[in-house]
Amino acid sequence: MVELLAPAGNIESLDAAIGEGADAVYLGLKSFNARMRTTNFAWNQFEAAVESLHKQNKKIYVTVNTVCEERETERLYRFLEYLKDVGPDAIIVQDYAIMRMAQEFFPELEIHASTQMNVESASAVKLLQANGVKRVVLARELGLNEIAQIKKETGADLEVFVHGALCVSESGLCLFSSFLGGKSANRGMCAQACRRLYSADVPGGIRQGYFFSPCDFELIDYIPALIEAGVDSFKIEGRMKSAEYVGSVVAAYRYVIDHYKEDKKGALATGKRILASDFARSKTTYWYGFENRTQGVDGAAQKILNPDQAGGTGLYLGKIAATKPADKSLIEALKQAASPDTPPKQFRIQMCCLKGGTYEPDPGDSIRIHSKDDSGRVSHKIRSVEMDEKTEKRWIDIPSGFSEGDEVYLLQYKTGNKRYPHVLPNDIGRYRKQPRDGRLPILDITPVAPKELSYFPDGVYVQVSSVADLFAVQGLNPVRAILEYNSETSYDLLNHKTVLPFSKKQLFISLDPFCSQSEEAELKQQLETLVKDGYENFVLNNIAHIQMLKGLNVNIVAGPYLYTFNRWAASWLENQGLGAFIMPYENSRRNLEATWEQNVRSRVLVPVFAYPALFRMRFKLPSDYDFTYFEDKEEKVFKVNSTADGSFVMPEEPFCIADKAAYIKSSGFKKILLDFSKTKVTRSQIKAITVSMAKGQPLNGISRFNWKDGFYSPQQMEEYKAANERRAQAKARSSGKNARSGKGRKGR
16 A cells, blocks of 8 residues: 655644544654754654554654764764664665664664655666665656656665655755855755746846746646556655645545545545645646656746746735734743744744735634745744724734735635644653764774775866867866766767867766666666777766666766765765765865865865856756846846756856865865866866966855855854853953943043
8 A cells, every 4th residue: 555655844744644644754853854944853752753653553754864064973873873762664864874874883774765865767776775775765856657667677665755845956966055155955954046036137128037936746646647656655745834734735645545446536636626725836747747858858847937936925915014013922822832842933923914915814824924035935824813993904923024015925724623633642751762972983984005096096187068178178187087978978979979189098977966767778878888988987976877887897986966975975885886086066175174084085086166056957948048147136146058958057156266276185185176067168267277276366256165164054053143142241241340340441
């Protein structure tokens, strides 16, 4: 029987999911999960939930689906130890480090590969199966035929998303939010750059639009076909959605799963009626309905993108006309009714009245407020409505920080007076397990053996996306050149169209990080042809590539999209036969140096210049997107490139630390990468970078990405604020003492 898997972002959503018939739920705790902005569960709540759900023969999965830095690995180890003690049914993971740790120290933990792991082919699934992964959550950029083929070839336990929000970027490959300020999607801190309003200079003037804001997934029509294809679990997205949303979506899919065999047409009609109160974005089936990859690449954009649709739409309720402070008695009542661990921000509210809408929201309705400058949007459940009889104004509570002119949308009606049985017992005081002070065993990356890296010499490497640019970068005299493998270069290489300016020994072929089932067989055949033709060096960016190249006796390097933010992830890749690594673009200097000890730094190639792909989309952009450059509200400029291989958004300002090259080499990282992928190489650019590296002078108009400051950390920000407050208080106390003692006064 297929499993219906529901999100549980909080206790109310947990109750709604189970109350409407979900077979399992997935949730996050206070760290290491890809929805750090939702409430998440406290230790005792989670422990109680595991026990309660198991008594009902329901399953519970924990999201541990972010990448972690080297300094966090001990805390990760303690967290996994805690999960082993509590006993959820599985953990959902992205970081290879978690697989490595769990397999060695906590084999009791069943592992499910997260959609963030970017798995979309049978080869990737087979590699994970061989490494003990019990279930794979497939990437959302796949169609029905691809999913059915993966099931047929692997027999694996497969989980697919069937409803909820989509990412415009291919799963696990979005760097946009991280590039804007360290809020990495791979760290659960996505700032939703795809939902933002942008401006573009088009023929005839300036065009504004939500150019990359995708519609929401809705696959209820495909449930019977997916069951027939052998999918094991249907996943509903929505850990940041309301309990009402979770309840109605679970009810709809539960009904279709249970009744489609007896009356398919009637079951689907009923399911859609249940979903009718979902006021989220307009719906799409995305990659479903296409007969082949070419149709999908050409047509998916029209199904997923709606540039006139605001980033988080619903029923328009109007704009904020006025605000006022919330009554203290209301705030106190909310505190009394809330659980003890409710975050303080839940009580930072104000009252507002609206104008311009056609519906007046009631307590229990879920809304979303959009800042007029598009700087933020927040979901909120209304808890109080006040009527001012004199002015006839109707006031509702909203979060603090919004003001006149901000727009408000209805996301979900209150579901009448429906109440669900509580999953958690009333008294959870007896649940007291917490992470202990376990010590993570020391792990050392394997020391470099003599001649082991002869194919990977020290020096400058240059990466390009076309054969023409291979000729353009000859003047840099790189020790190795890296050629991106795409529809253009593959044709040149396979058909021997050009005599290349580098020997096959000097050339690495870099494979695309998205490796779909529809391309897998052809790519595997092409790789075998290239190897027979004498190419022996490859950069791998998807775990499917590891499986494909097994037994071909080639040199393989882990590319920047096989994320190695800690030595445990590097060790897992080492165990798959990779001994050389390219640093992820998101990484920081501090974490790079913490991960790699001096004696293994020769394994690492460090990018010092790149236009990193911020969005990688599995489709061509619509024909009316007649622009190359666009900008955000802060006038940051980006460029988009639409090709037969998909579409790519890149920054106009490159990531550049070329002026730090001497320091990087002196630190033991003697391999430097200049990455010109997705751009046209120019002589002036080469000269500027060369001078920057030689003289240690920074270029103008560049980004340091996360090199200096690292990932954004809410915990660190709170600690920083607290430290500043303590310093201010200490200074005030000191000033007070000086005033009372007469110190510091000027003489008469």
